[in-house]
Structure formats: structure tokens, C-alpha cells
Amino acid sequence: xxxxxxVLGLPYVVWMLIFICLPILLLGVYSFTDNTGxxxxxxxxxxxxxxYIRILLNSLYLAFISTVICFILGYPVAYMIAKIPAEKKxxxxxxxxxxxxxxxxxxxxxxxxxxLGNNGLINALLQALSLPQLNLLYNSGAVLLGMxxxxxxxxxxxxxxxxxxxxxxxxxxxxxxxxxxxxxxxxITFPLSIPGVITGITMVFMPAVSTFVIxxxxxxxxxxxxxxxxxxxxxxxxxxxxxxxxSLIMMTIILLAMQFMNRFDKTQQKNMEMLA
Amino acid sequence: xxxxxxxxRNLYKEFGKNAVVKHINFxxxxxxxxxxLGPSGCGKTTILRMIAGFEIPTSGQIFLYDxxxxxxxxxxxxxxxxxxxxxxxxxxxxxxxxxxxxxxxxQEAKAIEAKVAELLEVVNLSGYEQRDIASLSGxxxxxxxxxxxxxxxxxxxxxxxxxxxxxxxxxxxxxxxxKKIQREVKKTFIYVTHDQEEALTLSDKIIVLNHGEIxxxxxxxxxxxxxxxxxxxxxxGESNIIDGTMTKDFEVEFLGKRFLCVDxxxxxxxxxxxxxxxxxxxxxxxxLEHTINGVVTSIVFKGVHYEIIVQCSExxxxxxxxxxxxxxxxxxxxxxxxxxxxxxxxxG
Numbered sequence: 001x002x003x004x005x006x007v008l009g010l011p012y013v014v015w016m017l018i019f020i021c022l023p024i025l026l027l028g029v030y031s032f033t034d035n036t037g038x039x040x041x042x043x044x045x046x047x048x049x050x051x052y053i054r055i056l057l058n059s060l061y062l063a064f065i066s067t068v069i070c071f072i073l074g075y076p077v078a079y080m081i082a083k084i085p086a087e088k089k090x091x092x093x094x095x096x097x098x099x100x101x102x103x104x105x106x107x108x109x110x111x112x113x114x115x116l117g118n119n120g121l122i123n124a125l126l127q128a129l130s131l132p133q134l135n136l137l138y139n140s141g142a143v144l145l146g147m148x149x150x151x152x153x154x155x156x157x158x159x160x161x162x163x164x165x166x167x168x169x170x171x172x173x174x175x176x177x178x179x180x181x182x183x184x185x186x187x188i189t190f191p192l193s194i195p196g197v198i199t200g201i202t203m204v205f206m207p208a209v210s211t212f213v214i215x216x217x218x219x220x221x222x223x224x225x226x227x228x229x230x231x232x233x234x235x236x237x238x239x240x241x242x243x244x245x246x247s248l249i250m251m252t253i254i255l256l257a258m259q260f261m262n263r264f265d266k267t268q269q270k271n272m273e274m275l276a
Numbered sequence: 277x278x279x280x281x282x283x284x285r286n287l288y289k290e291f292g293k294n295a296v297v298k299h300i301n302f303x304x305x306x307x308x309x310x311x312x313l314g315p316s317g318c319g320k321t322t323i324l325r326m327i328a329g330f331e332i333p334t335s336g337q338i339f340l341y342d343x344x345x346x347x348x349x350x351x352x353x354x355x356x357x358x359x360x361x362x363x364x365x366x367x368x369x370x371x372x373x374x375x376x377x378x379x380x381x382x383q384e385a386k387a388i389e390a391k392v393a394e395l396l397e398v399v400n401l402s403g404y405e406q407r408d409i410a411s412l413s414g415x416x417x418x419x420x421x422x423x424x425x426x427x428x429x430x431x432x433x434x435x436x437x438x439x440x441x442x443x444x445x446x447x448x449x450x451x452x453x454x455k456k457i458q459r460e461v462k463k464t465f466i467y468v469t470h471d472q473e474e475a476l477t478l479s480d481k482i483i484v485l486n487h488g489e490i491x492x493x494x495x496x497x498x499x500x501x502x503x504x505x506x507x508x509x510x511x512x513g514e515s516n517i518i519d520g521t522m523t524k525d526f527e528v529e530f531l532g533k534r535f536l537c538v539d540x541x542x543x544x545x546x547x548x549x550x551x552x553x554x555x556x557x558x559x560x561x562x563x564l565e566h567t568i569n570g571v572v573t574s575i576v577f578k579g580v581h582y583e584i585i586v587q588c589s590e591x592x593x594x595x596x597x598x599x600x601x602x603x604x605x606x607x608x609x610x611x612x613x614x615x616x617x618x619x620x621x622x623x624g
Contacts, residue, residue, distance in 0.1 A: 172330055173363035175351045177377035178428060184351075187376075191367045 030244035043245035063208035066147035074155035082163035138220030154203035162196030278305035287336035314485035356430035539620040557617035567610035
């Protein structure tokens with residue numbers, strides 16, 4: 001049995017070697033070498049200069065804010081959907097939130113441009129009402145909006161799927177023991193849903209840190225984030241060495257963030273087992 | 277006369293168009309151990325959930341002492357429940373589970389600690405404070421659930437088939453334990469079960485339910501010895517139920533023979549009655565003129581006793597008999613029982 005499993009696992013091992021391990025190895029090689037192919041720490045040294053650090057911090061900041069907004073918006077939605085008694089209705093509502101993801105990511109982001117732009121729908125409407133026009137596009141706000149809009153389902157779904165699994169009896173028991181509905185939520189439902197919250201945060205934060213389409217379309221290039229920097233270095237400047245170094249730094253930061261989150265998850269692991 | 281703590285008046289509950297509890301009345305006295313007994317779907321759990329406040333009666337009232345509690349939400353009722361699946365909070369250890377209701381009431385840490393320690397002693401789990409819920413056995417989880425439900429000093433403890441998830445041996449142990457706990461904490465226990473033996477063992481009073489209606493309520497001895505109808509006779513223990521006729525008091529005729537009995541004739545227009553004889557009340561003896569005679573058709577060893585089926589010679593009625601004596605199959609025997617072994621019920 002065990003041996004068979006190992007044979008069956010082989011294709012995946014090969015896949016991982018070719019498409020995960022090898023690229024990371026190449027990334028490492030590129031980032032620690034210069035144009036001549038010699039070992040060099042120059043790429044990292046030049047990254048840790050105020051201009052790039054600012055880009056990095058700005059990326060982390062925007063990703064953090066959008067994760068927080070996604071959580072604030074997403075948790076109540078997930079909760080309300082999970083509380084719908086009829087399964088069919090529940091699935092319909094869930095579908096409505098997931099549905100936008102079936103459309104192309106670029107298309108969705110472009111459509112925000114036509115809404116927010118100077119000649120966009122919103123400003124046209126304002127003009128029609130003879131109100132002053134607003135600068136809605138090409139700023140951090142627009143980038144944030146794009147991130148929240150695109151990544152919100154990644155927050156809703158994991159929270160929803162953990163909430164739906166929480167035994168209604170726990171809530172009943174809390175009520176029986178004197179907890180009012182609010183206390184039952186803060187002491188029972190929310191703590192038990194933390195594994196879903198952590199997954200949601202990870203699923204939103206990671207793509208939000210590394211996205212380059214949203215800032216380049218909605219931020220208009222004025223808001224360069226680390227994703228844009230990497231894209232620019234690799235595709236436009238042709239500096240694979242510096243681009244790789246920036247990627248590696250970003251990956252390290254994400255990895256550290258995940259480790260940090262997992263520490264919270266560890267204490268919740270047994271709850272997951274009980275819920276499963 | 278003990279003081280009534282819980283009373284139901286004309287209690288009715290329907291789910292959709294489906295009536296589950298049909299206009300029932302009952303009273304429960306202080307410090308009584310009362311069991312709602314009935315097959316699944318008889319409405320017993322719904323009654324318990326209405327007392328606890330998890331379900332709202334469609335009509336009728338539930339009283340706690342002399343106050344109607346229909347509209348009081350569960351979290352404000354001074355009653356606590358032990359759930360069938362325990363519903364212990366998985367993200368808290370034993371201590372925090374038991375302390376939950378006291379923390380909600382914002383009691384002092386010192387008082388909480390003392391109370392938890394006291395309760396753990398009552399349920400025989402001293403020293404288990406820091407244990408994870410997942411690391412406890414079913415029986416231990418059961419005990420924690422009881423301790424948790426007692427932490428708030430409820431007026432009444434509600435128990436919803438609390439032992440059904442345990443194996444037989446554990447269940448027997450917990451039955452004794454439960455009775456001991458009830459005596460120790462001196463509280464009213466309302467218990468729901470479908471297990472007649474459990475009900476007989478534990479209760480001061482049993483309320484037998486079927487199809488949302490009370491069939492009979494009384495002490496275990498009353499219910500066992502004087503079942504009011506065939507449902508109760510059949511549900512509580514094994515019974516031989518035979519059609520008979522009764523033309524006068526203290527004399528009944530069934531299976532072609534006349535017997536003396538201790539019951540009066542039910543005040544009905546018809547002479548038809550039903551006769552209940554418990555399997556353990558029948559002795560197997562010799563075929564005689566005045567006895568019911570038959571042939572042993574099966575004998576099964578049940579541990580303490582043999583379960584013997586005797587088929588009546590004339591009527592082909594199968595009697596079940598519990599006896600410690602062995603009798604061969606196909607042996608012709610006579611059935612011996614006294615006047616006080618015969619119990620008369622109205623014909624159903």
C-alpha cells in the first residue's frame with residue numbers, strides 16, 4: 001500500500017521539482033549573481049535603499065489595509081449567509097458573492113476604470129447633477145478599492161465554510177448557560193471561526209502584496225508597489241538579477257507573515273479537529 | 277405535599293402542520309427526578325426544549341413556580357441543560373467549560389475556582405481542570421457536561437438522553453452516578469429517555485409519552501405494575517397481553533379459563549378487557565385442569581434467566597416466561613400465576 005502510494009506520488013514529485021523547486025532555485029541564483037554571473041550581494045544592497053523600501057512598505061501597508069477591510073466586510077457577510085436556514089438559499093447567496101470571480105480578472109479591473117475615470121460613469125453622473133467632479137482614479141484609494149473588490153471572496157469563503165461547520169448546539173449551550181446572543185458570538189462563535197479567519201487573511205494578504213495589475217491599472221503607475229517593481233525589472237528593464245532579489249525578499253516577507261499567522265492557527269488546530 | 281416547581285398547562289407545539297406535543301398537562305415537584313419516557317418522535321425532547329427555552333410553545337403555558345416563562349429567552353431562565361452530544365466547547369479546557377456560566381455572570385475568580393473544584397469533586401473528576409475536551413472519554417465528557425450545567429446553581433437540571441452515547445457498562449455506572457449526584461446537589465432533574473430500564477432505575481416519577489400525548493404518569497412501580505393501556509404495558513418491560521372478558525369484579529375469563537384477580541371490573545359498557553401478565557410472574561408447572569396449558573416452543577438463555585415461549589394448546593397464544601428453571605422444547609407444561617399477577621386494563 002505504502003509503496004503503491006509512493007509510485008502514485010511520483011508525478012507530483014516531478015511536477016513540484018520542475019515547476020516549484022527549479023524556479024525558486026533559479027530565482028536564488030539570479031538574485032545572488034550580477035550581470036557577469038559572479039556571486040554578488042549588490043542586488044540586495046540596492047534594494048535596501050529608501051526608494052525601494054518605501055515601495056515595499058507601501059505594498060505591505062496597502063495589502064494590510066485591504067485585508068482589514070476585507071475582514072470587516074467579509075465576516076458579517078459570511079456570518080449572515082451561514083445563518084440562512086435553507087441550504088438552497090444559502091448556496092444562491094454564496095454564489096452571488098463568488099460569481100464575479102468567474103469573470104476575467106483584467107476585465108473586472110478595467111470596468112472599475114470606466115466607472116471611476118474622469119469621464120467615467122460616476123463623474124458623468126455628478127456632472128449631470130452639476131456637482132463638482134472627483135478624482136477617483138489613479139490614487140491609493142482606487143488601488144485599495146480594486147484589491148478589496150477582487151479579493152473579498154477569498155475572505156468570505158473560508159470564513160463561511162468554517163462557520164457553517166460550527167455545531168448549532170454550542171450556541172444553544174452558551175445560551176443555556178446564560179450567554180446572551182452577543183456573548184455567545186464573542187465567546188463561542190468567533191473563537192471557533194478563527195481558523196477560517198486566518199485562512200481568509202492569508203488568502204487576501206498574499207495576492208494583495210504581490211499584485212501588479214491592480215496598481216498599474218487603477219493606480220496609474222503613480223503608486224508603484226512591489227509587484228510593479230518586479231514586473232518592471234523583469235519585463236521592461238531586463239534586470240532579472242534585481243527583479244529576482246525583489247521577488248525573493250517579497251517571498252520571505254510573505255513566508256514570515258504566514259509563519260506568524262500559523263502560530264495563532266496552532267492553538268486553534270484542535271478546535272478544527274473537533275469541528276471536522 | 278411537595279411544592280410544584282414546573283407545570284405545563286395545555287401545552288401544545290406544532291412544527292409546520294405537524295403537531296408534536298398535543299395539549300398536555302403535567303406538574304413536577306421540587307427535588308423530584310422526573311423522566312419523560314417514550315419512543316423516538318413521541319415529543320419528549322420537544323417538551324424538554326420548551327422547558328429550557330429553545331423552542332417556543334405554539335400554545336399553552338409553562339410555569340416556573342407561579343410564573344409563566346413562555347416568553348423568557350433561554351439565557352435568562354434559571355434552568356440548565358445537559359445535551360445529548362454534551363456540546364462542550366472545544367476551544368476551552370475542562371475548567372473554562374465549567375466556569376463559562378459563572379464568567380458570564382462576572383463572578384469573582386476565587387469563587388469560580390472554588391465552585392469548579394467542588395463540582396469536579398461531585399462528578400468525580402478532580403484534577404482534570406486543565407484537560408482538553410478532546411482528550412476526555414465519552415463518560416468523562418458526560419461528567420463535565422453535568423458539572424457545567426450545575427455550575428450556575430440552576431433551579432432545574434434538564435437532561436436530554438445524556439447517556440445514549442455511552443456503552444452499556446458505562447451507562448449503568450453513570451445511572452448510579454446520576455442518582456447519587458441528584459441526591460447530593462438536591463435539585464429537580466428532568467430527564468428524557470427512550471430507555472425504559474433507565475427510566476425505571478432513575479426516576480421518582482415517570483411520564484410515558486406516545487404521539488405527543490401523555491399515556492400515563494406515576495412512580496416506576498405504579499407504571500410497571502399497573503400499566504394503563506397496552507402501549508405502556510408493552511413499552512415498559514416485556515408483557516403478555518391477552519384479550520379477556522370480565523362480567524364481574526375480581527373475576528376474569530381469558531383463553532377459555534376463569535381466574536380470580538384483584539382488580540374490579542372497569543366501569544365500561546363492554547365486558548371486553550385486556551389482561552397483562554408479566555413474564556417473570558408466571559411459573560412453569562404441570563398441566564392441570566384449571567391452568568393454561570401449552571408446549572414449550574423456544575428457550576433462550578438470557579444470563580440471569582431463561583426466556584421461554586410457551587404456545588397455548590387451544591388458542592396458539594405465545595406466552596413469554598422468564599424463569600431460572602430449564603425446560604425442554606416440546607415439553608407440555610402448565611402456566612401458574614396468582615390473582616395478584618393478573619393486571620386488568622380497559623380494552624384498547
